[in-house]
Amino acid sequence: MAEQDEGRGQGARPARAPRRITSDYLQRAAMHYLERYSAPAAQLRRVLARKIVLSCRHHGEDPALHGAALDDVVSRCIASGLVDDQRFAEARAATLRRRGRSARAVAATLAAKGVARELVERVSSVDDDEELAAARKAARRKRLGPWSRGDRAASRQKDLAAMARAGFAITVARVVIDGSGDEDANCGTPI
Known part of the structure; x- marks a missing residue:
């Protein structure tokens, strides 16, 4: 037992040496x-x-x-078309928006992956309705504002701060947190 490698259990195989680069x-x-x-x-x-x-x-x-x-x-x-930055950026941005991410969060994620700034700006720009729908999805997922289980008035500032950390503008965060929660998250109209 004393001869075990650090971090490995008994019987674990030793790590392979990396191959030479060709x-x-x-x-x-x-x-x-x-x-x-x-x-x-x-x-x-x-x-x-x-x-x-x-x-x-x-x-x-x-x-x-x-x-x-x-x-x-x-x-x-x-x-050969295996790597296409525009296709990647569009697909990733659409996925992140469906998850309720803000335009700022989408832009930051794409920039961290190495997508060019112009492409990030073009792909992450959304209109107000899409940003509001994403904010509602995020609030619902995090159980903020109308979707919280506790006292809404007591947790209002914390909910607004959570929305701001998620990258939403304060005006959008206020609309969502102070709203009734009966709006459809996809289109912003009452159900």
Whole structure:
């Protein structure tokens, strides 16, 4: 028992050494990643660069030697249509809006994934009705305002703060928190 590795149980296999970086290996790694996840070019580049750094650290190589291969693999994925930043941004923004995220939260999420600023602004912009519907969904999910179980007056400031942290404007948050809760979350009209 004293010979166990830190953090591993008895009988656990030792970690495999990372493979040496080749252009073919990077292409296979990119395909494997893109089979499982939709990603913009910047995210794919970060994932592959992390693999390069791990392998080079283990094998004593310089990661800068593989920069051209990394650029080539990412550009091939873009050229073949496997990586499309606009398609990714539109799909991710639609998913986040359906979950009740604010336009600011959508923009922050896309920017963190490496989507270009112009594309983030274009995709995350919504009209007032869509933002209000998203705020209602968020409030319902978090049980704020009309959907809370406690005293609404006592928790009003906390509910407004929660909506502000979620990225909603104070005017939108006030409408939702002070509302009756009988509006349909999809269109903003009474049921």
